[in-house]
Structure formats: structure tokens, C-alpha cells
Amino acid sequence: SYELIQPPSVSVSPGQTARIICSADALSTQNAFWYQQKPGQVPVLLIYRDTERPSGIPERFSGSSSGTTVTLTISGVRAEDEADYYCQSADSSGTLVVFGGGTKLTVL
Amino acid sequence: EVQLVQSGGEVKKSGESLKISCKVSGYSFTSYWIGWVRQRPGKGLEWMGIIYPIDSETRYSPSFQGQVIISADKSINTAYLQWNRLKASDTAMYYCVRPVGNSNGWYWGQGTLVTVSS
Numbered sequence: 577s578y579e580l581i582q583p584p585s586v587s588v589s590p591g592q593t594a595r596i597i598c599s600a601d602a603l604s605t606q607n608a609f610w611y612q613q614k615p616g617q618v619p620v621l622l623i624y625r626d627t628e629r630p631s632g633i634p635e636r637f638s639g640s641s642s643g644t645t646v647t648l649t650i651s652g653v654r655a656e657d658e659a660d661y662y663c664q665s666a667d668s669s670g671t672l673v674v675f676g677g678g679t680k681l682t683v684l
Numbered sequence: 685e686v687q688l689v690q691s692g693g694e695v696k697k698s699g700e701s702l703k704i705s706c707k708v709s710g711y712s713f714t715s716y717w718i719g720w721v722r723q724r725p726g727k728g729l730e731w732m733g734i735i736y737p738i739d740s741e742t743r744y745s746p747s748f749q750g751q752v753i754i755s756a757d758k759s760i761n762t763a764y765l766q767w768n769r770l771k772a773s774d775t776a777m778y779y780c781v782r783p784v785g786n787s788n789g790w791y792w793g794q795g796t797l798v799t800v801s802s
Contacts, residue, residue, distance in 0.1 A: 618779065673731040
């Protein structure tokens with residue numbers, strides 16, 4: 577089955593930059609999305625179409641894409657950014673939605 | 685304002701049936717598909733499938749094909765997720781979602797917690 581691969585965890589100190597990578601073959605042709613989820617809350621869209629940021633999302637969140645990899649970058653990490661982060665895309669046909677396994681960001 | 689309002693939490697026993705709902709407002713129900721996402725306790729997000737309310741065409745993720753039924757009622761702007769025989773492993777939070785235009789992300793319902801005891 578098709579999968580998006582993310583690291584299970586990333587740790588960073590406040591003020592530093594966190595990068596979360598998501599990898600899969602079809603990411604070279606399919607749009608990627610990033611969601612933030614805090615405990616007990618509904619996921620929040622951070623990035624759409626690889627690099628676009630919805631209104632209301634702080635500029636410290638950015639997305640990039642290169643080949644079969646997409647990256648969520650959080651600059652100047654704050655304690656409030658501690659959460660689970662999920663990438664989401666589709667298979668090469670575009671018909672099957674798929675999520676990455678999620679990355680737990682710990683702010684030290 | 686687009687809203688997806690899901691039905692309340694459920695506590696059921698293994699083998700029982702269940703149908704949860706997602707009532708939408710603020711747009712034409714038949715203009716966008718509705719999808720369902722599962723999140724088991726302490727686990728990640730899983731895509732279950734979608735329905736196109738205009739003709740009730742459904743597409744299921746292979747992992748959920750034959751395990752659940754997705755349906756919709758255009759007359760009351762509501763989508764459903766249904767189980768004929770629940771299992772303890774169905775215990776999870778279930779979210780309905782709707783796309784925000786074309787590849788602009790999704791709107792999310794508030795979630796329905798389903799708890800199944802064995």
C-alpha cells in the first residue's frame with residue numbers, strides 16, 4: 577500500500593528551526609498538505625499545495641518541495657508549537673488520499 | 685459560513701450497529717464531496733473514503749472497503765458513516781471533511797468519538 581514517510585519525532589529548542597520531512601514517490605506530482613494537531617483538537621491546516629499558507633497561519637510556518645520530498649519548516653519555534661504534524665497527499669492516480677504517520681514535535 | 689456538524693459521541697458493544705452523521709450548512713451540499721477520517725486513540729490520521737452527494741458515488745480506501753458504509757441524504761444535507769457490526773478496534777474519533785475549493789485543504793467537522801466495548 578502507498579505510504580507517506582515521516583519521522584516519528586523531532587525535538588528542537590525554543591527559537592530554533594524545526595524541519596519535518598515527508599517522502600513518497602508520488603509527491604513529485606501530487607500536492608502536499610501539512611496539518612498541526614494538538615491533543616484533543618481538530619487538525620489545523622498549515623500548508624496547502626506544497627508551499628501555500630492559509631490566512632491566519634503565522635509566517636514562521638513554511639513548506640517546500642523537492643522531487644519526492646516535501647518539508648515543513650517551523651522557524652523560531654515556540655513552546656506552543658509542540659504538537660503532532662501530519663503530511664497528506666494522494667497516490668499517483670490522485671484518487672487515494674493518504675496521510676503520513678505523523679511527527680511529534682517536542683520543544684525542549 | 686461553511687459548517688460541518690457531527691453527531692454526538694457513542695458508546696456501543698461489539699457486534700452492534702451504528703450510524704453517525706455529518707450535517708453541513710453554508711453551501712450547496714451537492715457541490716463538494718464529503719470524506720471521513722479515522723483517528724484511533726493515540727494514533728495517526730487514516731483516510732476512510734468519500735461520497736459525492738450529487739449522485740452518492742462512493743470511493744473507499746482499500747483498508748476500509750467492506751468494513752464501513754458511507755452514504756448521504758441530499759434532502760437534509762447530511763452524510764453518514766455506518767457500521768453493521770462494530771468491533772473493539774473501531775474505537776476511534778471520526779472526522780468528516782469537505783474540500784476548500786480545489787487543492788486548498790479541507791473544512792473539518794468537530795469529530796465524533798465512538799467507543800466500542802468487547
